[in-house]
Amino acid sequence: MLGHVPPLPQQPQRSPVSGHMVVCGDDALAQRLAVELRYVYGERVTLVLPPEPRRSGPELPLTGRGRAAALFGRMSSAMSRNGGNGAGNGDGDTNAGVEAVRILQAAEPSDEAFEEAGVTTAAALALVYDDDERNIRAALTARRLNPRVRLVIRLYNRKLGQHLETLLDQAAAVASPGIDQTVLDASTTVLSDADTAAPALAATALSGSSKVIQAEGLLLRAAERTPPRDGQTVRPALCTLALLSSTTHDPAGTEGSDSSGDEGPRLLPDQAEVAAATGRGTIVLEAVSRPGPTGRVRRMGGRGAPLGQVFSRRLRWSALGVGTAVLGLAVASTFTTGDEPVHAAYLTLLDLFAMGDPAIGDPTARQVIQILSGVAGLMLLPLLVAGVLEAFGSLRTASALRRPPRGLSGHVVLLGLGKIGTRVLVQLRELGIPVVCVEDDPDARGIPVARRLRVPVVLGDVTQEGVLEAAKIRRSRALLALTSVDTTNLEAALYARSVKPDLRVTLRLFDDEFATAVYRTLRTAHPQALTRSRSVSHLAAPSFAVAMMGRQILGAVPVERKVMLFAAVDVAGHPQLEGRTVEQAFRAGAWRVLALDVARPADRRPDLATPVTADGAEGRPAGLVWNLHPGYVLRPTDRVVIAATRRGLAELLRRRGSLTRQ
Numbered sequence: 001m002l003g004h005v006p007p008l009p010q011q012p013q014r015s016p017v018s019g020h021m022v023v024c025g026d027d028a029l030a031q032r033l034a035v036e037l038r039y040v041y042g043e044r045v046t047l048v049l050p051p052e053p054r055r056s057g058p059e060l061p062l063t064g065r066g067r068a069a070a071l072f073g074r075m076s077s078a079m080s081r082n083g084g085n086g087a088g089n090g091d092g093d094t095n096a097g098v099e100a101v102r103i104l105q106a107a108e109p110s111d112e113a114f115e116e117a118g119v120t121t122a123a124a125l126a127l128v129y130d131d132d133e134r135n136i137r138a139a140l141t142a143r144r145l146n147p148r149v150r151l152v153i154r155l156y157n158r159k160l161g162q163h164l165e166t167l168l169d170q171a172a173a174v175a176s177p178g179i180d181q182t183v184l185d186a187s188t189t190v191l192s193d194a195d196t197a198a199p200a201l202a203a204t205a206l207s208g209s210s211k212v213i214q215a216e217g218l219l220l221r222a223a224e225r226t227p228p229r230d231g232q233t234v235r236p237a238l239c240t241l242a243l244l245s246s247t248t249h250d251p252a253g254t255e256g257s258d259s260s261g262d263e264g265p266r267l268l269p270d271q272a273e274v275a276a277a278t279g280r281g282t283i284v285l286e287a288v289s290r291p292g293p294t295g296r297v298r299r300m301g302g303r304g305a306p307l308g309q310v311f312s313r314r315l316r317w318s319a320l321g322v323g324t325a326v327l328g329l330a331v332a333s334t335f336t337t338g339d340e341p342v343h344a345a346y347l348t349l350l351d352l353f354a355m356g357d358p359a360i361g362d363p364t365a366r367q368v369i370q371i372l373s374g375v376a377g378l379m380l381l382p383l384l385v386a387g388v389l390e391a392f393g394s395l396r397t398a399s400a401l402r403r404p405p406r407g408l409s410g411h412v413v414l415l416g417l418g419k420i421g422t423r424v425l426v427q428l429r430e431l432g433i434p435v436v437c438v439e440d441d442p443d444a445r446g447i448p449v450a451r452r453l454r455v456p457v458v459l460g461d462v463t464q465e466g467v468l469e470a471a472k473i474r475r476s477r478a479l480l481a482l483t484s485v486d487t488t489n490l491e492a493a494l495y496a497r498s499v500k501p502d503l504r505v506t507l508r509l510f511d512d513e514f515a516t517a518v519y520r521t522l523r524t525a526h527p528q529a530l531t532r533s534r535s536v537s538h539l540a541a542p543s544f545a546v547a548m549m550g551r552q553i554l555g556a557v558p559v560e561r562k563v564m565l566f567a568a569v570d571v572a573g574h575p576q577l578e579g580r581t582v583e584q585a586f587r588a589g590a591w592r593v594l595a596l597d598v599a600r601p602a603d604r605r606p607d608l609a610t611p612v613t614a615d616g617a618e619g620r621p622a623g624l625v626w627n628l629h630p631g632y633v634l635r636p637t638d639r640v641v642i643a644a645t646r647r648g649l650a651e652l653l654r655r656r657g658s659l660t661r662q
Contacts, residue, residue: 020044021548022117024109024138025128027484028510029154029193032541033126034101037548041650046102046117048109109138114145124150124548128193130419132156136164139188143168147175151188152547156419161190189547193540198423200539200558204506204532205412205428205478222557223286227279237284238627239592240274241643242267242559244281265560267645270588283559285594285643329373336365348373401447404436404456409475411436415462415492416483417446420508420536424482429453436471438462462492468499478504486510490518497526506532512561539563542646549653554641565644568597569652572636576652583630590648593634595624595641 021043023034034047106113109127119125125142127135132155139153151168155161168188222241243266266273274282326348333344348369404411411434414425421437422445428435437450437457450457460467462483473479479496481489489507496503505522509515515533522531539556542563546553554566571577577585582593624641634640644652 019121019123020046020118021124021126022046022048022114022119022122023126023128024048024117025126025130025154026050027128027130028535028537029128029540029544030126032535032537033128033544033548036541036545036646038101040646041545041549041653043548044102045100046104046122048104048106048113048117050107051105109134109141111141111145114142119149120146122146122149124152124550126152126154126544126548128152128154128544132160136160139164139168143171143175147172148187150548150550152544153188153190154193154544155190156192156194158192158195161192164188165190191540191544191547192423193536193544194419194423196543196556197420197534197536197539198427200556201420201424201480201482201506201508201534201536202427202431204534205433205480205504206431221286222283225282225284227281237286239285239594240269240282241285241557241564241592242283242562243269243273243277244283245560246277246280265562266589267559267562267564268587268589268592268643268648270586273588283557326373329369332365333369336369337363401451401457401459402454404458404470404472408434408436408456408472410434410477411472411475413438413468413471413473413476413479413496415439415479415481415489416508417441417444417450417457418482418484419445421480421482422446422449424480425449425453425455429455436476438467438471463488463495468492468496473503474500476500476503478506480506482508484508486514493518493522493531497522497529501526502529504530506534508536509533510535510537512538515561533561534558535561545646546649546653551653553649563646565646565649566594566641567644567649568639568641571634571638571640574652577634577640578636580634581630582628582632582634585634587648589645590651591642591644593628593640593642595626596628596632597639597641598625601637601639 021037023030023037023045025031025033025047026049030047030049034045037043038045104113104117106116109129114120119142125146127138127142129135129138135153135155139151142149142151153161153164155164165188172187223237224244245265246263266277269277330341330345330348333339333348334341337344339347412428413436414421414428415438417425417437417439421439425435425437425446426449435455437446437455439447439457439459440461441447442459447457456471458467458470460470462468473496479493481492483489486507486509489509493505493507496505507515507518509518512535515535519531519533522529538561539558542556542565543553546565546567551567554568557564557566569577576587576591577593586592
């Protein structure tokens with residue numbers, strides 16, 4: 001994807017310093033997290049990777065240690081172009097390149113590997129292996145070696161993560177009696193990269209979708225807007241959060257990242273930048289509202305088998321016809337013979353099941369009704385047989401995967417049912433969006449979820465002819481290519497665009513430069529179609545990095561291939577905020593004060609992201625005030641919600657770790 005990657009320079013072996021940070025992992029998230037900690041937050045980092053498997057063929061360009069070297073090198077160059085690395089480490093290392101991150105290789109996170117990485121003296125340890133079981137075992141080992149180390153653990157299983165967090169916090173409290181409660185609360189954090197990235201990926205499949213952050217029971221809607229046309233009235237917004245990439249000098253457009261230059265997206269611009277940025281799309285804070293009662297999502301499946309899923313429509317109409325005939329015969333018997341309705345219906349059923357005596361000597365009407373009832377009984381027998389056969393067939397195939405319905409249209413084609421794809425599938429179904437999944441592994445993690453939700457699945461290699469056609473790609477609204485292989489996602493996107501040129505496409509791509517090249521090519525070939533590229537590790541790394549610093553953020557909003565963070569900050573101790581007005585505290589490209597928590601310090605809720613119930617979450621009322629007057633002076637006792645860039649948030653953390661932990 002990037003061509004030849006130079007070999008990793010030989011690094012001088014140095015002992016880990018006390019208070020450094022250790023990242024252990026086996027995929028892109030570990031590498032992104034090491035980059036985030038070193039080049040954004042200025043921390044000393046040791047990255048523990050598994051050893052490279054021996055290959056008989058040529059070396060792949062971006063795998064393991066080589067990918068890490070290339071990523072660190074590009075990040076160092078980007079920081080230099082942007083005015084230095086922005087992450088001084090305090091010991092004179094002002095131009096940190098690849099050597100700034102100490103890289104170790106270990107097959108397993110064992111005691112020996114942890115001791116060599118310096119976990120016993122580390123301030124924080126991130127365990128971001130792709131395997132939940134390996135992360136749990138490593139967390140238990142690390143807590144035994146260093147009871148005071150701050151643990152950030154990547155787990156896909158949410159319920160297990162809650163139990164593990166409680167267990168490790170209890171272990172820290174037992175090993176360190178008298179530990180401060182604030183330190184204990186931040187000692188263990190369990191996160192899921194899938195949960196972090198899924199909302200942003202699902203939103204790319206929707207036109208006009210908003211990015212939503214929850215704070216104190218309020219919804220912050222960051223909406224993407226296209227440039228207004230001549231004479232078009234611009235809808236009011238609370239503030240402009242970002243300017244999207246410029247296409248003035250690049251008709252093909254580009255999804256900008258940290259290395260995009262002046263034409264890339266600009267986070268938290270000032271009024272002068274917004275006024276001068278004619279023709280550029282924007283992301284604005286459009287509305288702040290309380291979430292109303294959400295409608296119940298239509299159930300797509302469950303433990304029971306609904307009647308409509310067991311019996312076919314034709315069989316149900318046949319049963320309705322027979323039932324109507326029987327009812328008509330019972331009514332006719334009542335009117336012609338003068339019998340009681342209940343007795344007439346009873347006699348009709350006896351005739352229907354051939355259980356009655358012949359109506360010899362009875363009135364002609366009675367004899368005719370008996371003959372018609374017998375005919376209806378003859379029709380009932382094959383109907384019952386067909387019903388039994390269909391029921392057995394439905395029960396037999398209840399565990400089978402559904403095929404896309406013949407007349408399906410307006411759906412989203414989701415490629416890949418791994419951890420990320422599964423979470424995105426659930427998100428789309430919660431929004432009531434029809435989905436067709438494509439997966440080549442019948443034992444993939446998301447197959448049981450798709451079966452439970454009764455979502456159609458096409459099993460097959462997407463690179464093979466006919467697979468996307470089976471998913472009804474021609475009549476779909478969007479393609480989400482979310483496999484872990486960049487080239488597979490690209491091949492699927494190219495083929496889908498050849499079939500439907502105006503298709504909305506979102507690709508999961510790890511590398512920024514590769515994503516930019518792909519985006520330019522697709523926009524040049526299909527300028528009217530919407531193309532988006534997202535990196536799961538890039539979306540998730542900021543949350544993991546802030547957790548490594550002992551805090552968490554309210555949420556993250558992707559701006560093309562950049563990320564903007566929302567956090568709660570105590571004003572006290574920050575000269576950039578304390579004693580300044582809201583207007584003076586605003587720093588373009590770094591942070592912006594959005595809201596003020598007016599609750600008394602004793603009544604403030606520690607978790608602003610928790611939705612407020614009808615009687616107030618945790619018994620405390622909501623206390624956030626939005627759209628502050630620019631002249632409001634921030635006091636030391638205030639707590640504010642800010643929007644910040646990664647580097648701006650890092651600067652606040654380096655001055656004082658005052659982010660309010662969730």
